[in-house]
Structure formats: structure tokens, C-alpha cells
Amino acid sequence: MPVLVITGTGTEVGKTVTTAAVAAAALAAGRTVAVLKAAQTGVRPDEPGDAEEVARLAGAVTKAEVARYPEPLAPATAARRAALEPVRPHQVAEAAAKLAVEHDLVLVEGAGGLLVRFDDEGGTLADAAELLRAPVLVVAAAGLGTLNTTELTARELRRRRLELAGVVIGSWPDSPDLASRCNLADLPDVSGAPLLGALPAGAGGLAPSAFRAAAPGWLAPRLDGTWDAAAFGVRDFAR
Numbered sequence: 233m234p235v236l237v238i239t240g241t242g243t244e245v246g247k248t249v250t251t252a253a254v255a256a257a258a259l260a261a262g263r264t265v266a267v268l269k270a271a272q273t274g275v276r277p278d279e280p281g282d283a284e285e286v287a288r289l290a291g292a293v294t295k296a297e298v299a300r301y302p303e304p305l306a307p308a309t310a311a312r313r314a315a316l317e318p319v320r321p322h323q324v325a326e327a328a329a330k331l332a333v334e335h336d337l338v339l340v341e342g343a344g345g346l347l348v349r350f351d352d353e354g355g356t357l358a359d360a361a362e363l364l365r366a367p368v369l370v371v372a373a374a375g376l377g378t379l380n381t382t383e384l385t386a387r388e389l390r391r392r393r394l395e396l397a398g399v400v401i402g403s404w405p406d407s408p409d410l411a412s413r414c415n416l417a418d419l420p421d422v423s424g425a426p427l428l429g430a431l432p433a434g435a436g437g438l439a440p441s442a443f444r445a446a447a448p449g450w451l452a453p454r455l456d457g458t459w460d461a462a463a464f465g466v467r468d469f470a471r
Contacts, residue, residue, distance in 0.1 A: 234332045235366040236397065239342045239357055241381035246402020247371045248282045249436040251341045253429075254369070255290035256447035257456040263336035266294040268328050270357060271319045271343045271350060274304030282341060289436065289443045294335060298323050308349040318351035321359035328364055340366070346385050358392060367397040369428070369455075372419060374401050376411040383422040390424070398428035398454065405433050416465060428452040429459045 238254070240247040255265045267290075272281040280288075283295035299319045301310035311318040324340065331338045342348070342357035346368070350356060361368050368389055372382045382399060389396045399419050405412060420427050429451035435443065451457030 234336065235328050235338045235340060235364050237340045237342065237357065237361045237364070237366050237368045238371065239346045239368060239385070240371045240402070241345060241373065241378065241385055243344050245371050245373045246431055246436075247341060248285055249289070250369075250371045250400050250402050250429075250431060251282075251339050252286040252289035252443070253431055253435070253447040253450055254455050255286055255293050255337075255339055256444045257451050258337050259291050259293070260444065260448055261456040263456070264294075264334075265290070266296065266331040266335040266338045268324070268331060268338060268340045269295075269297045269343075270324045270340060270360065271307035271310075272297050272300040273307055273310045273343055274302070275300060276302055285436075286339075286341075289438075289440055290447075291440070291444055294331065296327060296331065298327055306348050307343050308351050312352065319355075320351060321355040321357075321363060324350075324357070324360035325363035328360075328366075340364075345381075346370075346388060358388065358394070361394055362392055367395040369397045370399045370423065370425075371402040372399050374404055374408065374412040374415060374430075376409075378415055379418055379422050382419055386423040386425065396423060396425040398426045398452070399423050400428050400451070400455075401430040403433045403435075404430040413465070416461075426452070426454075427461050428455055429457060430464060 269283040448457040
């Protein structure tokens, strides 16, 4: 798995912090890691973006962006409003492939969800994943409403014959409600893929040293971690 594409079921689901956790776990396992942000929006040229945040939390990763736009909008809209060239899927794929030559793992983080448009022709992160033939990790919310968005994302990946590596819950609440606890069993069911971890709410606020030490415990062995779905209680709410 030299390239792993990371997408979310929407915005604010914990995609960047999950990317950082995957990077930290891989680094702890002795792997070299690069993080590529496909399209950074809502950040000025002099401000740190998501790739920098991943590096701050995870440690010694190579960080890169394909493009950056100042307004917090979908990449195609942000590019158009800024009168800048849009991101093209082939540019993302080419940048990831170059990084993969010199790294054990390249994490390609999208912007928003799988089908958020990069350009006015409708290019998306899904198109970049197709060009790379890379597996896709989906970051989902914990609570009510997550089953629909997760299943829609999984269906689109299957339609494109892309591998869904699994689902990670990007922010697991300290006091999960009934819907969140039931979703532990339902998310694998609706996605057709394993649950590969759950990050605690507020993980991104930890000191980097604490984040790096804890990250493997939030992720399953496929992601270089030690997280156990059964021990977490996934089976407790199965139908």
C-alpha cells in the first residue's frame, strides 16, 4: 500500500487528524511517510495548511500541496473566485506517484468529500484515486446521519471499482450516545468494509509527543496500529 487516499464523508469529520494518526503510526512502525494535500482551501500563502498540521502532530513526514486557495470553499469554486488555475486529478496522481518513489507510504488527503470538485470539468479526488489505483480510507462521523453519507461514499467507490480500505471514526465522543454506539456495528455493514479505528474527540489538541505515543492505539493493524474492534465494543450493538 505505497499510496493511500484519505477522504471524508463531509467536512469537519476529522480527516486531517486521522491523516496525522495514520502517519504517526506508520512512522512508529519504521516507515517513511509523505503527506500530500490535494487542494488546500481557506488558507493564505503565509499560513500553515493541513499538511503542516499533520507534520506538527505526526513528526518527520515529507509534506506537499498541489494547490492552495485563500477562500474556504470547494476547490473548483475557490480557484475560480481567486482567478487561479484549478487542481486537475492527473496533477494529484503525478505528485503522489513521485513521492511514492522515495517513501514507503504516501497519504493523499482530499478536500471535503470524495466527489468535491477540483475543477469546472468535474474532476475529483475519486478520479485521482482511479489514476493511482490506490485504496481509499474513509473518515466518518460517529453519530446520527453518518450511515447515509458513509454508504453513499462506499457505493461510489464500488461503482468505480476502487478498493475501500476501511472506515475510521474521526472523532469518538467521550460520552457516546445510542446512535454512535450502534454505528460501531452498522458502519461496517453499510460500507462493506472494516472499521479500522476511532480517534478520541479532541485528539488534535494533544501535545505532539502525546499524540504520537497514542496514535497506534487508535488504529487497526492494517494501519500499523493496535486498535481492536471487538475490544472497543463493535460487536456489542450488532443486530
